Amino acid sequence: SQQGEEDPQALSIQEGENATMNCSYKTSINNLQWYRQNSGRGLVHLILIRSNEREKHSGRLRVTLDTSKKSSSLLITASRAADTASYFCATDTWGAQKLVFGQGTRLTINP
């Protein structure tokens, strides 16, 4: 089974609109983290949400976590062209240190 699957695989919106990306996972988790990756570049840490948290904010980012549905969403409000990137969720589980990544959502913000 795949852990950390994002949808949609690709999202294209106009600048100023809100972008919502979803992540689903299969096993119980300890934490869920969201990362951004510009084309061919490194992974930038955006936000971490713990399994006992339901919502977290950081600037224009809002992350929710529903452990009963094993899903998370990342909302970027008032999108900018610079937000164009791939976004990945990554989960870790109790007792294991590794992060398990999904395939990512490619977000394109059109000016």
Add this chain to the structure above:
Amino acid sequence: EPEVTQTPSHQVTQMGQEVILRCVPISNHLYFYWYRQILGQKVEFLVSFYNNEISEKSEIFDDQFSVERPDGSNFTLKIRSTKLEDSAMYFCASRHGTSGSSYNEQFFGPGTRLTVL
């Protein structure tokens, strides 16, 4: 702001050659990781390292791979005899791992693009 650094940014090597990828984790972090991302695919875990020993490794991390923390700052990944399928972006990451609000966050370096010819 402290960050993870990696060198080189791009390494080209011939099949069968040994390569060493270098990383300098964030200075007060205790847990270190290597991941790889084959072009167009998801990021995959290779190995985690804590207290000078491997704590977890994936099936990808076979006998051709090794890690080392030769001094107090560097963390290296060695591939002894590279194969074509080792071509990928290799990411180093580190985590604080003790108390504090961000102790579970893994911070990634910019990556080393390895091309095996």
